Amino acid sequence: MNKHYLTFLSVLLLIINFAMAQERTISGIVISEDDNQPLPGANVLFKGTTIGAVTDFDGKFSITISGEEKILVVSYIGYSSKEITIALDQNTIEVYLNSNSNALEEVVVMGSSVSQSRKKIGNAITTLKSKDITSSPTPSVTAAIQGKIPGAQITQNSGDPAGGFSIRLRGPSTISGSSEPLYVIDGVITSNLTTNVTNLNVDAGAAQPGQNRMADINPNDIASINILNGSAAAAIYGSRASNGVVIINTKQGLMGNEEPEFYFKTSVNVNTVRKKVPTNLRGEQFESGLGERLWPIFGKDENGNLTPYQNLSSEKFDVTRYDYQDLIFDTGYGTDNYLSMRGGAPNIGYNASVGYTTNQGIIKNTDFKRLSTRLGFNHKVTDWLSYDVGAYFANSQSNEKPDGNVFWSPINSVNISNNIYDATRRDENGNLMAVEPTRVNPLSIIEDFDISQEINRFIPNLKVAIKPFDFLTINQTYGADMYTQVGHIYIPAYPYPDVNPSYFDKGYLSDTEAKIFNWNYDATATFDFDFSDELSSETIIGYNFQSSKLTLNGTQGRDLNANNIPTVPLEDKLSEDRLDIFGFFLQESLAYKDRYFLTVAGRVDGATNFAPDNRTNFYPKISGSYLLSNEPFWENSNLSNIFNSVRLRSSYGHAGNLTAISPYERFGSYSRNNFFGVQNTLVQDSRLGNLDLKPERTKEFEIGTDVNMFNNRVSFLFTYYNQNISDLIVRRVLSPSEGGLTRTENVGNMKNHGYEAYLNVSPIKNEDWQWDLNFNFSTNKNEVTNTSGGPISIATVSGALPQVREGEPLGVFYGTYYAQNTDGSLLLTPDGLPQTERGNITTGLPQRDANGQPVGDQLKKVIGDPNADYILAFGTNLTYKKLSFSMLWESVQGFDVFDADKRTRQGVGVGKMAEQELTGELPRGYIASIYPIEEFRIEDGSFIKLREISLSYKLGSLGNALNNVLISVQGRNLFSFDDFFSYDPETNAGGQSNLLRSVNFGNAPIPRTFSLSVSANF
16 A cells, blocks of 8 residues: 555656646747837737736746647737747747837727737728827827827917817818717827817907817827727717827726836926918008008107007108017927836736826926826736726916907917007006007917916726627726816906907906716627637627716906905806717627638617717628638749738718717707796797707728738838718708798718728838838818708808808808909909909809999909818838837818918008008008908918927936936927918818818917937836
């Protein structure tokens, strides 16, 4: 008995010793093929298991291996996964990952808990990595992706330090609503509203650029961004994704790292005015009759001072002219500081970061500050349960001046005041003295207007993944986005007692608070089955719910007393909007022989801003992908030596748009009415309700190809798309017999079609040198195909007349135009001046009198189009050992800008053309003749801009404390090649308005920015 026991024990010990002898530690490093730099946070797993390690900040890992040969799967977000076979005698490995954005094996995040290999996806997706986002010296996520996304037109509406941006993927998709994409950060539906709490709220149509709330997000926290252009993505996010989706993934903790790793970056930037507009400085004489009294008439008193409203006729006086731009512009400075920590244990990861940004504007006394913190914790509890939890907090503050579509912005105060006054003059009490009557001294706006806002924002998220069986994964995401936005405006009483004021003559005060609370819950169950070695299936069942609540509370008043308290309160405003969105979807994906991929999906979507009978709608989707290069005949031919991969893809899907109406717009509204001195009766307002409203619907088809060539040194992507949008929602003007003035209705149709192309070429790629060139090109043709009830016009204080007209692109400018001869030359008056075309207003045909001069009513036509013909971007990255250089150019061609500032400067005498009339270079009365011609204000907005330029040097390690030290010099918007008459053709006084686009009226110009940054790990 003892003998057998000893024999058994000996054999057991031999087995254990043999097994222990087979155990060994494999060490390795994961490196990016892009720049030969290590990739921290890459996953290294045994194939088919969840056992593995995560690389540290130097890209290194170690893993214990035993037994026979093993296969390791190495993956990193935004890179192609790679399988490595570990031989029995192998102890170290180096793994190079390809970061080509067209890599077919790359896993792309398409939803809060939905991801797929790129090769299976039938619609176009653009992926940007952290280095693409932080390569630009800007604190804005939106600015950082300008020029880097095919099919996206990203416009900076204003040069304010926190100026808003407009993003349109594949053109405008609605008339009354928003064409902005949906933003998702770590599974949380994130608001990008422009809630203008500092709008002076005086003039109708005075929409202003405002701030987008993506300004609160710190770009340094972002690991990657996936942009889903087409409506086929709406199968996961439903109607919220009708304009595309921007999916942002932040940096996560590092499982397997026992020691925390730190990263620090600091930068300083300088903002300057890129271009000043030409002003009248050479016309030394002031002529009282110039422009037929388009501005007040001035004479001189017995002391030689200018006095208004003298009855003078074409008299001239010697004057000194000033460039008011020198009074409002300044050099702005800023800093950006960021510190992060990441670490973990074998099954735990954590991360934390803090950032502080300051940025001064080029308009004096404007600035933006942001303090942000992010915490994250990810835990793999067991093989079948894991969770991620995170929280983001930001406090943003800004000091502003009126901007855009108002007469008292600093830019407009320059444009509408004749520059014959010394605006720096002060009275004996130190108060600034007036410029011309009814106008505000530009310096008064800079020094005395107090306009500010503060935002406190909190975004928590929780993800839970359960895998009860090998074939089933259940994911749940909980998230919220809540913030308070407080705006304050103080304008002192008009400080010039000797002139006749017209704006805020006794002072103005307002305080506004907007509270936004959004939360969402997403749940998916994913079933994976391999029916055979050739056929596999993925079935996803999902449910989404989102609730949004906006509460706006504001008070404003005029006529301030000595204590700056309004004596006559004008208005208290309190409103609350709430919207719930819900949906169920089912998606089935099939893969056959690793080259044929088909996805079919359907979604039932609902939103509470529509009546119950029209609330739920069904949106289908189908997409396919064919990996031609995986065909045996291809792999066995010489083609495989040239083409690494060739894929054909196509998709078709429906989506709705929920942004065209407010949550309660389907209802009629009532106002209180006085009855014998008591407000106890209700009167129906002029806007009627409409319970038959239904969501706008987009039907989109796209087809494209992805090609990789020459050992992935050349990548090419091409997409053609066609959108048809029906049931467009607009507010129609009614006939009096219908009992109201307006009603919101489904009245029209629109279409978009265009092309998107992306090309990346790596001419040089070796140990010392790497050179990459990339191009992206897109074009979109938009047409309104139907508008029941005729054209729809939008009146604005800028004088722009955007219209919705059948057969024309959305938002074309419609107005008066020059009279012309048959050869196209201008038909001048007998005095040699331009004039407005006239004729039969019914037929729209010009008419002439016996002398060949225009006669009849002023005629109007389409005079401009704010939609670009095409967008082209070119970038290059050149690396030699430790030195790197990058550059990005963007060209937007073939669009028009309604330049209201161009006319205004001439009318008050400050413009260059006014100078030319004073000096005789233009005929007498020229300004007066062109003033009513709206076509005169249309400017070609085409431009080519140097968006980004950067020069970096990698110092490597400094002592034992600092690693990966990098020094960079960067620039943004340094040059613009354009023929624009005013500051910058990239502008929009209407902010994110879908109709009021490409309007220049008092907008702060976009600054030229230089930056110096230093970063390191420790």
